[in-house]
Amino acid sequence: MTMHRTIELIAPSGYPHDPEAVQRGITRLRAEGHRVEGIVATERRFQRFAGTDGQRAAELNRLADPGRGLPDIALAVRGGYGAVRILHGLDYDGLQKRLSGQPIAFVGHSDFTAVQLALYARAGLTTFGGPMLVSDFGAPELSSFTMHHFWNALTKPEFTLKVKAPQAQHANVSGMLWGGNLATLTSLVGTPYMPPVEGGILFVEDINEQPFRVERMLYQLHLSGILARQQALVLGDFSGGKTFDYDNGFDLHAVVEQVRSVVGIPVITGLPFGHIENMVTLPFGAQAHLNADAHGFELTMSNYPYLA
Incomplete structure (x- = not known):
């Protein structure tokens, strides 16, 4: 992990209920020299979700926009529930056209599995099952094991x-x-x-x-x-x-x-x-x-x- 990366936060599921964990995660990533974007993903609220279905789908669909730069990593804020509600609203053709073969890593687990399955089924996109902002990067104690395996998987061809x-x-x-x-x-x-x-x-x-x-x-x-x-x-x-x-x-x-x-x-x-x-x-x-x-x-x- 020698390079500084651009990390865009995405929240397709529940909203983060622990603001201290959010801040810890962002602070740690920035302390390593990474640029953290999409902070609004941690601030939206609609019922138990991180925004309306439309807002959460649009957050992913903007990665299909050829007019904006791509982050190195699209990092899920947390899991919970809600990703299944936005699957029908994702621009699979646009995401496939924009992201196929590009070195961008979608990372998350838990409810994020729904997004991973859909992106592979409908757009053939590879993603990563791995740590998330709140539960992992924002944990009270950062796991060196988790961080080692995270960067090892994302930066090596095998x-x-x-x-x-x-x-x-x-x-x-x-x-x-x-x-x-x-x-x-x-x-x-x-x-x-x-x-x-x-x-x-x-x-x-x-x-x-x-x-x-x-x-x-x-x-x-x-x-x-x-x-x-x-x-x-x-x-x-x-x-x-x-x-x-x-x-x-x-x-x-x-x-x-x-x-x-x-x-x-x-x-x-x-x-x-x-x-x-x-x-x-x-x-x-x-x-x-x-x-x-x-x-x-x-x-x-x-x-x-x-x-x-």
Whole structure:
């Protein structure tokens, strides 16, 4: 991270309810020498959203304007809910024409997954699952792990993630890397905004979802045929999902074992991605190779637009 970048803030979902976190994030980015634009994205309010549907769609569509310069990074302010409401209002043709092959990085996770899926399905654009302004750059303590992986993913043409997490299944597969938040992703099944990925490596994460809800969503992907068309399923973090006496031991481990028994593809666990302090950044749309054994796994990613 030696170059100073132009970072434009975008808020396609909820508004930030922690002004101190907003200011911390902006201050840290500026302290590193980066130019931060689009501050208004942190100030808009409409009900629970960061502005009206029209305002939030226009914020993304202005990146299609050939008359304005492009930022290096379009950084999501936060997640929450609301991105699905603007998908029909995005200028996919204009964004594709303006951004295809350009070194611009759309970055975010959580509800931002809806934007990532739609941009790939309708415009073929690669994006990044990664940190956001409020929860990550604006955290009380900045994670050096998260920042290292963020800049490593955005500025290198290829990188390998090595995870030491014992695996119950082996895998040696290649395919397009895609995915994100599980609840957001499953909400788009059967819509024009779900990319018809064949032979991909699908990664998913979620937060505060009880194990039975996680299994139900994974079954939706299974029964709709999406999982059968992938090379592997990689599970990120699923923290916050409580179990109760009624579950009788039905926890996330039980969910994973059940899913493994029915999907017919490797299910790999332990990906440090999701609503967590120390998270990796993943290029959605990159080519990837996954090699997993009993000791852990390696995920090599390449062939995606990056910041030189």
